[in-house]
Amino acid sequence: MFLEFRLAWRNVWRNPRRSGLTIAATVFAVVLIVLSVGMAAGVHEKMIEDAVRLRSGHVLVAGEGYLDHRTLEQFVRFDAELEQRIRDTPGVRGYAPRVMSFALLSKGQTTSSVALFGIDPRLEGSVSTLSGRVNAGSFIEAGGHRQIVIGERLAAKLSARIGDSLLLYSVAYSLETAYELFSVAGVMRLSDATLDGGLAVISLTDAQEFFVYGDRVSEVAILTDDADRAEAVRSALTDALHGTSVEVSTWDELMPELVEVILVDDAGMYLMVVIVVIVVGFGILNTILMAVLERRREFGVVLALGLRPAAIFRVVYLESILLAQVGLALGLAISLPLLLYLQATPIPVADEMAGVMELFGAEPVLTFKLKPLNPIGSTLTVIALAVIAAFYPAVKASRGRPVDALRSV
Amino acid sequence: MPSNRSFAVVGTCGLLLVVSLLVDSPLRADSVSELEPAPEGVDARAVALRAENVLRSDQTFMEAEMIIKSPRLTAPRRVAFQSWDDRAEKRSFIRILEPPKDAGAAFLKLHPNLWSYVPRVERTLRIPPSMMLQPWMGSDFTNDDLVNESSDIDDYDHALLGVDSHPGVEGLRAYVVEYVPHEEAPVVWGKILGWIETEHGTPLRQEFYDEDGEKIRTIHFDDIRVTGGRHVPHVWTVTPHEKEGHATTIRIREFRFDADFDEQIFTTRNLKQR
Numbered sequence: 001m002f003l004e005f006r007l008a009w010r011n012v013w014r015n016p017r018r019s020g021l022t023i024a025a026t027v028f029a030v031v032l033i034v035l036s037v038g039m040a041a042g043v044h045e046k047m048i049e050d051a052v053r054l055r056s057g058h059v060l061v062a063g064e065g066y067l068d069h070r071t072l073e074q075f076v077r078f079d080a081e082l083e084q085r086i087r088d089t090p091g092v093r094g095y096a097p098r099v100m101s102f103a104l105l106s107k108g109q110t111t112s113s114v115a116l117f118g119i120d121p122r123l124e125g126s127v128s129t130l131s132g133r134v135n136a137g138s139f140i141e142a143g144g145h146r147q148i149v150i151g152e153r154l155a156a157k158l159s160a161r162i163g164d165s166l167l168l169y170s171v172a173y174s175l176e177t178a179y180e181l182f183s184v185a186g187v188m189r190l191s192d193a194t195l196d197g198g199l200a201v202i203s204l205t206d207a208q209e210f211f212v213y214g215d216r217v218s219e220v221a222i223l224t225d226d227a228d229r230a231e232a233v234r235s236a237l238t239d240a241l242h243g244t245s246v247e248v249s250t251w252d253e254l255m256p257e258l259v260e261v262i263l264v265d266d267a268g269m270y271l272m273v274v275i276v277v278i279v280v281g282f283g284i285l286n287t288i289l290m291a292v293l294e295r296r297r298e299f300g301v302v303l304a305l306g307l308r309p310a311a312i313f314r315v316v317y318l319e320s321i322l323l324a325q326v327g328l329a330l331g332l333a334i335s336l337p338l339l340l341y342l343q344a345t346p347i348p349v350a351d352e353m354a355g356v357m358e359l360f361g362a363e364p365v366l367t368f369k370l371k372p373l374n375p376i377g378s379t380l381t382v383i384a385l386a387v388i389a390a391f392y393p394a395v396k397a398s399r400g401r402p403v404d405a406l407r408s409v
Numbered sequence: 410m411p412s413n414r415s416f417a418v419v420g421t422c423g424l425l426l427v428v429s430l431l432v433d434s435p436l437r438a439d440s441v442s443e444l445e446p447a448p449e450g451v452d453a454r455a456v457a458l459r460a461e462n463v464l465r466s467d468q469t470f471m472e473a474e475m476i477i478k479s480p481r482l483t484a485p486r487r488v489a490f491q492s493w494d495d496r497a498e499k500r501s502f503i504r505i506l507e508p509p510k511d512a513g514a515a516f517l518k519l520h521p522n523l524w525s526y527v528p529r530v531e532r533t534l535r536i537p538p539s540m541m542l543q544p545w546m547g548s549d550f551t552n553d554d555l556v557n558e559s560s561d562i563d564d565y566d567h568a569l570l571g572v573d574s575h576p577g578v579e580g581l582r583a584y585v586v587e588y589v590p591h592e593e594a595p596v597v598w599g600k601i602l603g604w605i606e607t608e609h610g611t612p613l614r615q616e617f618y619d620e621d622g623e624k625i626r627t628i629h630f631d632d633i634r635v636t637g638g639r640h641v642p643h644v645w646t647v648t649p650h651e652k653e654g655h656a657t658t659i660r661i662r663e664f665r666f667d668a669d670f671d672e673q674i675f676t677t678r679n680l681k682q683r
Contacts, residue, residue: 073481106534113537167532169525175477175486175547177511179527 004311008318011291019323022287026327026382027334029280033273033378034335035342035368040269042343042369044262048227048251053129056254057096057221058230061086061237064245066218067254072101072173075216076246085240086222091233094126094223099207101218103170103178105150105200107158114154114200116170118207118217127223130188130201137162137186140203147206148182153197155187162186168200174212182206227251277385284389288320292393300402309398316397320390321383328382332375342368444571444585453567456584459610460603461561463639469494470665472506477548480654488546493674494557500675501556505546515680518556526680533680542597549626549647549657553595564594565601573604577614577629582607598625609640624650637666 012019052058061082063074076082078097086095099118104111117130121142125131131139140147148166150158160166165181172178182202190196208214224233230250237248252259292299299312346365354364470493477486489507499520505511513528523536541553553559565588576583588601599620604613615628626649630642643661673679 104534104536104540106532109535111535111537113539167527167530167534169527169534171544171547173481175479175482177514177527177546179530179532181530181532 004314004318007315008322011295011315011319012322015291018287018290022284022323023327023330025280025283026324027331029276029385030328030331030378030382031335031338032276033381034332034339034374036269036273037374037377038339038342038368038370039366040266041371041374042346042367044265045227045369046346046365046367047258047262051255051258052223052227052251053127056251057127058224058227058251059222059233059237060219060249060251060254061222061241062219062247062249064247066247067249070100070218072211072213072218075213075218076220077215078217078220079215082220082241086220086237089233089236089240091224091229091236092222093225094123095220096120096124096127096222097204097217097220098124099204099211099213099216099218101170101207101211103168103200105148105154105158106167106169107160107164110158112154112157112198114150114198115195116168116207117199117201118204118210119201120204127221133188133190134186135189137184139186139188140201141185144185144203145206146180146182147185147203149186149188149201150184151196151199152187152189153193154199155184157197160184168202168210170211172210172212173216176212178210178212180206180210277381281385281389284320284323284386285392287323288316288390288393289396291319292316292397295397296400299397299400300404303400304402313394313398316394317387317390320386320394324382324386328379331382332378336370336375339368339370339374343370443575444573447569447571447584451569451584453569453584453586454562456569456605456610457565457567457586457588457603458562460586460605460612463610463641464612465494465496465557466666466668467495467497468668468670469496470663470668470670471661472663473659473661474507475546475548475550476658476660477546478654478656486547488548492555493668493670495670495675496557498675499558502674502679503555511546516552516556517675517677517680518558519675520558523552523556523558524677524680531681533677538595541595549649549652549655550659554647559590559594559596561588561603564596565590570602572607576604576606578606578631578633581613583613606640611640611642613642626650632660636664639666 061076063076066074076097083095083097086092097120099116101116103114103116105114106112119130119140121131121140121144134149135152137149140149148168150160150166155161158166162184164184166184167179168182169177169179188199188201190199202210204217208216222233222237224230230252234248234250241248303309303312346367348365350364470491472491473489475488475490477488479486487507488505488511490503490505492504493502495501499518501516501518503516505514511528513526515526517524517526521538523538523541524533525536526533536552538558541558542551544550545552545555568587568589570585570587573583573585583604583606586603586605588598588603590596590598590600597619599618599622601618602616604615605611606613611633612630614630616624617626617628619625626647629646629648630644631646632644633640633642635641641661641664643664644658645661646656646658648656
């Protein structure tokens with residue numbers, strides 16, 4: 001084996017320019033794969049993170065049928081026991097119980113129908129960024145009584161200012177007419193126009209009193225350590241809550257349109273990667289084949305001297321793998337630090353892409369993320385490439401007959 | 410309605426009837442399968458108008474009790490109210506009498522607006538037209554059912570499907586009329602089927618279908634009494650089909666037809682009077 005390795009190593013350096021070009025092509029492929037996969041991972045993770053922080057959380061605990069009906073009839077009893085169970089589940093970073101329903105909000109002659117969120121001001125911040133969207137006045141305060149925070153467009157529609165008293169009107173869980181005066185504590189700016197023109201937030205305790213709802217909530221949104229842990233947290237919670245009429249869903253079930261965008265984006269990226277890999281593969285094939293063809297005589301001699309065809313096969317193969325390894329090492333040496341740098345400093349984007357990202361409530365920046373699968377996958381791809389590309393030249397080299405080979409030039 | 414059009418309507422009905430007898434669709438099977446053909450010369454719109462005139466006069470007062478059943482409630486919820494219905498002017502007024510918590514609440518419809526007064530905080534709010542088909546006072550009736558924003562006559566095309574000899578009440582026969590809403594009518598129904606007693610025009614039953622032909626709710630009219638020369642049902646029960654365990658009954662304590670209402674009733678000021 002040592003002999004074959006020495007032969008292969010010498011052959012790599014027999015034509016440094018040719019080998020150099022092949023190595024450069026491999027480096028290019030590795031850098032491209034590592035960076036595109038890293039960018040896709042980063043952008044998608046950011047999109048998911050921003051979307052779950054806007055509302056749903058990574059995991060949502062809700063009453064059976066809540067996702068289809070969204071009425072007061074589907075609920076979860078948010079008692080100390082449930083809270084403890086959620087808190088004890090590994091991977092849970094934050095949780096927020098919410099009562100959600102529809103109501104009419106009125107000031108003077110103007111009435112608007114609103115989506116009403118009853119949130120716990122102490123817990124909401126651990127999941128959503130709702131409180132950070134207030135741009136006038138303040139968010140619902142812990143312990144505050146009958147305060148309401150509304151979207152900017154809604155405030156304009158009702159010509160409501162901070163401190164104004166608004167009439168909230170709906171039907172309670174007890175089927176009584178629910179109505180109460182609330183004082184505007186703050187106005188928030190939401191990028192989604194529908195929400196901005198139709199979202200009102202009150203405290204969880206006020207909402208439970210308003211709807212005569214006891215300790216019921218519509219949903220508990222849970223933020224996990226990262227999106228990939230959602231499934232584990234879901235199954236842990238499903239087991240813990242077994243036997244209750246509660247449904248636990250993950251973000252990908254809650255936002256199928258986001259999953260689709262990610263899938264389409266991934267498909268486009270992988271298509272490009274595959275094309276690049278094929279092109280580089282033909283480059284390696286070409287190099288090795290040329291190297292084999294110009295050494296027909298040499299192979300003939302060593303065969304005549306008694307070297308076995310299998311050894312020649314190995315020599316050619318080793319050449320190909322050596323080329324690929326050098327390219328791979330250089331590629332990773334360039335791309336990994338670059339990726340880590342980009343991960344730390346996201347690039348702002350503009351125009352069309354920004355629009356798509358904002359549609360899903362994402363901040364328009366290009367983020368990168370290095371996941372362990374990325375360099376491992378790139379390494380395996382390049383090695384597979386070298387193995388496949390060298391097969392034909394290696395076979396050709398080992399099958400030559402010494403007589404023919406010696407006769408050729 | 411011109412006679413050639415009503416002929417066409419009757420013709421269409423006959424065809425529909427034949428189709429309904431041949432096609433074993435579930436919708437037809439439980440509703441309109443065993444109909445006798447309607448007699449010649451009966452106009453669907455006239456039948457519908459007669460039914461409308463049994464329940465409503467130009468000015469109608471009623472006092473009623475509503476009983477709401479729901480799986481949410483351990484005991485049925487009772488709401489007593491009085492209603493003033495001015496059909497000619499398209500306006501109406503409702504005052505809640507019971508339960509004590511809601512007593513004094515009131516509704517005023519001045520076309521196209523609906524106002525609601527809430528006593529404890531002494532505020533009046535305008536209920537947007539989009540809420541017309543939302544439940545009234547937590548019941549299975551809609552706001553529209555109570556304040557009659559849509560008209561059974563003007564907002565629908567009528568077709569006579571036939572005569573049902575077993576409409577559910579012993580000894581009575583009923584015309585079955587199909588109400589199909591006009592494009593711009595303020596309703597969500599795809600169609601309504603109405604059972605209207607042949608002799609006195611008493612409505613016996615109404616079935617409400619959505620645009621996909623799915624039956625959404627049924628209203629049964631019972632306890633027919635003769636009041637002011639009318640054969641009027643005094644108990645109305647609505648059963649939603651999708652919602653297990655839900656039902657609302659309105660029991661009318663007093664009917665007063667062809668009343669002469671004071672103009673002051675239909676004012677926002679009256680909302681605040683107790």
